Amino acid sequence: MTDVLLSLREVSRRFGGLSAVSGVSADILSGEIFGIIGPNGAGKTTLFNVVAGYFAPSSGTVFFDGANISGKSSDKIARLGIGRTFQAVTVFQEHTAKENLRRAAMVSRRYNPLVYFGTRNAGVEPDVLEQMARFTGLQHALDSRAGSLSYGQQKMLGIGMALMGQPRLLLMDEPAAGLHTSEKKEAAQLIRRLRDELGITVVLVEHDMPLVMGVCDRILVINRGVPLALGAPDQIKSDRAVIDAYLGEEYDFA
Numbered sequence: 001m002t003d004v005l006l007s008l009r010e011v012s013r014r015f016g017g018l019s020a021v022s023g024v025s026a027d028i029l030s031g032e033i034f035g036i037i038g039p040n041g042a043g044k045t046t047l048f049n050v051v052a053g054y055f056a057p058s059s060g061t062v063f064f065d066g067a068n069i070s071g072k073s074s075d076k077i078a079r080l081g082i083g084r085t086f087q088a089v090t091v092f093q094e095h096t097a098k099e100n101l102r103r104a105a106m107v108s109r110r111y112n113p114l115v116y117f118g119t120r121n122a123g124v125e126p127d128v129l130e131q132m133a134r135f136t137g138l139q140h141a142l143d144s145r146a147g148s149l150s151y152g153q154q155k156m157l158g159i160g161m162a163l164m165g166q167p168r169l170l171l172m173d174e175p176a177a178g179l180h181t182s183e184k185k186e187a188a189q190l191i192r193r194l195r196d197e198l199g200i201t202v203v204l205v206e207h208d209m210p211l212v213m214g215v216c217d218r219i220l221v222i223n224r225g226v227p228l229a230l231g232a233p234d235q236i237k238s239d240r241a242v243i244d245a246y247l248g249e250e251y252d253f254a
């Protein structure tokens with residue numbers, strides 16, 4: 001039997017009269033790379049916000065590792081092991097990459113055998129920072145000011161920062177947005193390595209279809225807040241309702 005790590009049960013979120021997310025159910029398996037796609041305004045980010053505790057669901061339930069986390073605070077959910085990366089770059093521009101990673105570790109306060117929080121000099125072992133920098137390809141940029149890094153490097157740093165909290169599940173909001181073609185390839189490889197080398201389950205929202213179709217095991221399509229299809233990339237690519245609502249006939253997956 002495969003373990004379900006994240007379970008969405010009839011999750012809905014309303015904003016006044018607007019149903020941003022309506023009755024979304026899905027079981028995300030441990031070790032899966034799971035995509036959520038759909039047109040602009042479909043409710044993808046809202047669904048992330050509900051899972052991460054930024055918004056409580058209006059109805060429905062979110063289970064993480066079997067526990068009901070619906071309506072818990074974002075802090076608490078982060079400490080349970082759900083990390084998040086953002087579409088926009090969210091690093092502290094004036095601080096070095098290393099300081100950004102260190103701060104993220106301190107804020108997360110998740111237990112990490114390699115990270116220690118001393119009573120007087122709360123610190124993070126340099127090894128951990130270097131390890132994380134290598135993982136995200138920033139080993140030569142650790143002492144550079146984050147604001148001086150390329151946009152792609154800043155996004156990688158954002159991923160590194162999310163990893164300092166040792167998540168078991170990482171919610172990635174448009175990891176490829178704003179990246180060049182070669183950086184997108186690196187982002188796709190990094191997403192696979194998160195799962196293969198670190199054992200992290202990944203849920204990603206993304207508009208870049210070659211990336212989504214290339215890395216995801218399964219994909220959930222939502223449209224106007226409502227689930228439209230759920231399946232493997234090949235099923236999704238040829239789903240008539242998905243083509244009509246989102247992909248279009250002319251979409252080139254090469």
Ligand SMILES: Nc1ncnc2c1ncn2[C@@H]1O[C@H](COP(=O)(O)OP(=O)(O)OP(=O)(O)O)[C@@H](O)[C@H]1O
Pocket residue numbers: 015018020038039040041042043044045046047
């Ligand atoms: N805090 C909020 N208050 C009111 N309405 C909101 C709020 N957040 C999102 N919405 C609305 O909910 C709907 C879904 O938005 P959401 O950002 O989740 O879509 P999305 O699928 O992530 O879109 P995109 O692909 O453009 O990022 C939209 O109509 C949006 O205007």
